[in-house]
Amino acid sequence: MDIGANFDGKSTFFRVWAPYHKEVFLVLYKDGERKVIKMELEDEERGYFSVEVDNAKAGDMYTYMIGGKEYPDPASRFQPEGVQGKSQIVGNFSWDDDNWKGIDFPIIYELHVGAFGGDFEGVKRKMDYLKELGITAIELMPVHQFAGNRNWGYDGVLLYAVQNSYGGPQKLKELVNEAHKKGIGVILDVVYNHVGPEGNYLSVFGPYFSTRYKTPWGPIFNFDEAYSDEVRHYVVQNAVYWIKEYHIDGLRLDAVHSIFDNSPKHILEEIRDAVKEANPKALLIAESDLNDPRIILPKDKCGYCIDAQWSDDFHHSLHALLTGERDSYYADFGEITKLAKAIKDAFVYDGVYSRFRKKTHGRPVGNLPSNKFVVYAQNHDQVGNRKDGKRLISLVREKALIAPFLYILSPYIPMIFMGEEYGETNPFLFFTDFSDPEIIKGLREGRKRELGEYYYDPQDYSTFEKSKLSWKVDEKILSLYKELIRLRKELFNDFSRDVDIRIEDNKCIIIKRKEKYLVIACFGETYLDIKAKSIITTDGMPSSLPGKVNVGAGVYEEL
C-alpha cells in the first residue's frame, strides 16, 4: 500500500493524505515512550505527507497529530482500542494457501461474524461444517472497524482496519488461510457508499466527502469533485488491499445505488479494473437497487463489468408469493408470473412502472449469463430489516422449504443466509454498540418511528444475543440443503440461462433443465400431468407424476 503504516520487517513507512494542512506529525508509541515526528509534505499539489521510521515495527502504536490533536490513521490496518483509539502497525502473515486456486463455482453462504461464530476464530471452527454443507464460499458481512463490539458492519469508519472485537487482521488472515485450505473461498462485504456516524475523523484530514449528494445513512465519498483523485485512490486501493493482503476471493459492494459519481470513468469501473489487475479470478458482486444493466454489462457495452449483482427482484417475488405479504416493496410482487419472470429475465422491473417506487424502474438486462446474478430466499437485509426480524421459516413453516429448490437449483449463483440451512428460528435483528449519547438517542428515536409496536432497542446486548445462531439443527432440513447443493453441483453445474420455464394452473412453476430434469415448485394444490419420477421432494409432493401435488417442491427426472 502507498498509504497507511507499511512495515517491511525493519522500518515502517508512514504516508497520509492531508491536503488541508501545512503540517502533520506522526506520534509513535513505542516501548512505553511517546515520540512526535514531523512528516514531510511530498508535493503541495496532491497533499501527501510521509516519513520513514527506522525502528518502528509491528505492534507499535501510532496516531497522526493535526492542529495539536491526535487522530487514528485513515488507512489504519488495526485499531486494537477501537475507532477512537490509536492505530497499530501490522506485521506480515505466513500464508499457507498456495494450493487454493480461487472460487470456481460460487455457492455462497452469507454470515455475520459475531452472530455466526462470535469472532473470526469462531467462524474458523465451523469450517468443516460449512465444507460438509457443500457451499464453496463464505461471504462475511463488513469488517471495517466500527464503533463498539457489535454492529452489522455498515457503520464502519475506517475502511482498512479489521474490526478489533472480531480478532483484528491476524485472526481474519487465519480464517481466510484455513478456509482456503479447506477449499472454501472468502468474499468480503465492503462499504464504499458511506461511512458510519461514530468515530469518523476523515474530514479532519481532507475532503473525503461529497458536497453534492446526500444519503440518509451518513456522509458519502467524494468521487467526482475537487481532490477526488485521492479519495478514489483511498477506496480503490482498499478493494485491492483485501485481495492482496488478506487473500480475499471476492468483494460484495454494498449499496452501489448510493455511490454517486458523475465522472466519465465511474468509480465502480475503476475498482473493477484495479481488482482484476490484482487477481483476475477475484469476484466483484454488487448490491444494486437500480435494475441497471450497466453495472454488470461488459466494457464494450459501456458497462462497469462487475461480475454479478444481487437479485432482489427474485427474492421479492418469491417472498411475496410464499408469505402473502404485500406491504412496502412487496406491493410490487405477489403473482406467480413475476417469480417466473425473475427466473427467466432476472429483472422483473426492467422498464415498467413500479407502484411502490412510484416511477418506472429498471431496464432489460438482455442476454447475459446467469452467473451475473446472485439469488437468495433470505439475506441479512431481507431478514434483519423486517420489523420482526423473522426468518422465512418462522413466517411460513414448511412452505419455506420450497425456496431452496427454486434458488439453489436456479441458473443463478445461489446464496444461503447463515442458519437457514438447518432451520434456525432465532431472528436476525438490528444491533449496535455506539457510545455517543446523541447518536444513540437519534438511533432509538428513528427506530421507534420505524418499528412502532415492534420496537426493540438496537443498543441492548440482548438484541445481539437473540440474533446469534442457536445451532439447534433440524437434521431433516440440513440434509435437504446438502442434497440440493449436491444436485446444483452435479446436475446443474453451469450458468446457462437456457432454461425452459412454465406455469401450471397458476399454482406451479416448472423449470426444465438439462432437457430432462424438472424443478417443480407448487404454491397450491393441483394435478400435474407430467410423466416423471422424483429425485428429491418436500412433503406434499408425490414421488412420481402424473399426480396430485400439494404445496411443496421437488426435483424430478422426466420419463
Next chain:
Amino acid sequence: MDIGANFDGKSTFFRVWAPYHKEVFLVLYKDGERKVIKMELEDEERGYFSVEVDNAKAGDMYTYMIGGKEYPDPASRFQPEGVQGKSQIVGNFSWDDDNWKGIDFPIIYELHVGAFGGDFEGVKRKMDYLKELGITAIELMPVHQFAGNRNWGYDGVLLYAVQNSYGGPQKLKELVNEAHKKGIGVILDVVYNHVGPEGNYLSVFGPYFSTRYKTPWGPIFNFDEAYSDEVRHYVVQNAVYWIKEYHIDGLRLDAVHSIFDNSPKHILEEIRDAVKEANPKALLIAESDLNDPRIILPKDKCGYCIDAQWSDDFHHSLHALLTGERDSYYADFGEITKLAKAIKDAFVYDGVYSRFRKKTHGRPVGNLPSNKFVVYAQNHDQVGNRKDGKRLISLVREKALIAPFLYILSPYIPMIFMGEEYGETNPFLFFTDFSDPEIIKGLREGRKRELGEYYYDPQDYSTFEKSKLSWKVDEKILSLYKELIRLRKELFNDFSRDVDIRIEDNKCIIIKRKEKYLVIACFGETYLDIKAKSIITTDGMPSSLPGKVNVGAGVYEEL
C-alpha cells in the same frame, strides 16, 4: 401536448399534474368573467387532473387553483403578465416554411434576443444581415419565461412559456418562420438542469425537484426519485414541444453536467429519442463540463447519442494562448501544444490531471466525426462570466482575428457569438430584472463577493443597455468573417477529423486540410519554410511563403 391548455379551434382541453392534491380547480378568465371549474382526477396513481371546456379559446386567460390559491399553469405556453400572472390559451399559427428542410451544414450564430435585437421582431429584422454573413443557424439564448423583462434566460421558471417581453409565442413563431424562409435554421437554448429563483411554483403542484442532488443555481429536476416519470415527461415533452410547435431545428441543452440522473435510461437519452422521433433532422447540442464521451457516443456504445457538445477545451486553449490569461480555468491552458491537442482530439483533458479542478478530468473521445463538437472563440458565458464582461477584441485587439481562422476553418461546427463578426466592443454583462427584494439582495451580495472591484449592478437597466450590440460595424472585420464562412462552406465542407496538424517553432499551428490547403495561425514572429500562396490573411502574414510571419493567421494553398 398532453399537458397545458390545448385549444383545438373549438374547445380547450386543460390537463395538469398535481399528485399532492385531492382537488384542483381551473379558473377561467373570459369576457370579463371569472369562472371556477372543478377538474377531474384521471387516476390516483399518476395524479393528472383534466377538464375540457367548450367555449374556452385562444386569448382567454386562466390559472389553476389549489388550496384556495391561484397559480400559473406549469405547462403554460404564455404568461402575458409575467411569471406571477395568469396563463393564456395560445392559438394556432399559419406556417409558411414548407420548403425548409432543416440545417444541413451548421454554422451557428449565438445571440441573446434582447441584446441582439430587443425582441423577436428585432431579431427577425436582421435576418438578411445574417443570411449575408453566411451563417446557417441562429442559436437563441433561453426564452423560457423568466422574472422581469431582461435576463440571460437561465432564470426561467416556466419551461413551456415563451418570454413575454420578447413577444411571446406568436412572435417567436414568426421569427422561426421568417428564418426558415431565408434558409436559416433556429436552435434554441433550453435549461433542464435547474429553474430560476423567482416565480417558481412547481413545488406547489408536485415533487418536481430532487431531494438528493444540489446545485448553487436553484432547485434541480427530480429525474430519478418517486414521481420522476411525470417530471421526466414534463421535460422530455418540452423538448418535443419546441420541435413540433415552434419548428425549432435544434436544442442546445444547458449545463448537462448539472443534470443528475441515476436511472438506467438517462434523461438525456430519453430526450434524444423523443426529439429524434419528432424530427430525425433536429439537432441536439449539449453544454457539458464533464469531457465525458458518453454524452455524444452512439447508442451501441452506451452513449446518449447527443449530436454534438460544446468544446470548452478548444475555447480555453485558444483564449489562454491569445490573452496570456492564467487565472481560474485558464490555469490549465496556455501552451500551444494544448491548442493543437484541442484541434486534434477535441478534449485536451481526456483523463489527465487538471490543476484547476484538482482532479483527473475527462476520458478520451476516440474516433468520432468532428460534427460531434461545437467550437467558438467566444460565447455568452466566456464573455459574460468574465468580471469585466469584455470581448476578445477588447482584450487583444487585432490578435483576436486569429481566432476565426482557427475555429471557423476547424473541422468542427463553428459558432460565432453575436457582434464578434463585425468587431463589436460593447461588453456582455450579467443582467437581471428580479422583483423580489430578497433575491435581489442575495444576488447583489453574491456578485460583490465574486467581482470585487469590477462590481456592477446586474439589476440596473444600464447594465443591460451597455450589453446591447452597438451595431458599429467594422467592415474589414465583417468581410473577413464572411470570407472565412464562405471558405468553410466551399473548401472545407465536411466534418472529417482527418486533419494534419503541426506546430512550428512553438509559435505557429499549421493545419493541413484537403491535402493542399493550410490554415496557419501564428502567435509570434518566425520564419516558415513552406511553399504556398495566400487565399486570405490577417495583417502580418505574407501573401506568399516561404517567409517571415508575424502574429496573425492565414489560409494558404500549398504549391
